[in-house]
Amino acid sequence: MKIGDxxxxxxxxxxxxxxxxxQGLLESARTDGGHRTYAADAPARVAQIRALLGAGLPTKVIxxxxxxxxxxxVGLQACVLDHVRSHLADLDQRIDELQDAxxxxxDLLDRSLSAIx
Numbered sequence: 001m002k003i004g005d006x007x008x009x010x011x012x013x014x015x016x017x018x019x020x021x022x023q024g025l026l027e028s029a030r031t032d033g034g035h036r037t038y039a040a041d042a043p044a045r046v047a048q049i050r051a052l053l054g055a056g057l058p059t060k061v062i063x064x065x066x067x068x069x070x071x072x073x074v075g076l077q078a079c080v081l082d083h084v085r086s087h088l089a090d091l092d093q094r095i096d097e098l099q100d101a102x103x104x105x106x107d108l109l110d111r112s113l114s115a116i117x
Contacts, residue, residue, distance in 0.1 A: 001040065002035060006042050009043050010050075023063060024063045026038070026042065048073060049066070052065060063086070064080065065080050068080040
C-alpha cells in the first residue's frame with residue numbers, strides 16, 4: 001500500500017504518517033524508485049497509534065507499547081500495564097494540579113470583582 005492510499009484509508013495526512021515512521025511507530029519498505037510502501041496491517045497499526053495518542057501517551061511511550069498489543073489489536077500484554085498505569089497516575093496528578101490552579105484563579109477573580117464593586 002502506498003502512503004497516499006494509507007492516508008486515504010486512515011484519514012491521517014501523509015505528513016503525519018511520515019512523522020510516525022520517523023518516530024519508529026510505523027514501518028515501511030521502499031520501492032526501487034524510493035517510494036514508501038506499507039504492509040496490509042498498516043491501517044490497523046495507524047489506528048492503534050491514533051488511539052494511544054488520543055489517550056495522551058507521548059510517541060516515546062507509544063514506541064515502547066506498540067509491540068505489546070495482544071493479537072486482537074485492542075488490549076495490551078501484562079508486561080506494559082505498569083507503564084500505562086504510571087502514565088495514568090501522572091495524568092491524574094496533572095488534572096489535580098490544574099483543578100487547584102482553576103480554584104485559585106476563580107478565587108482571585110472573585111476577590112478582584114468584590115474589590116471593584
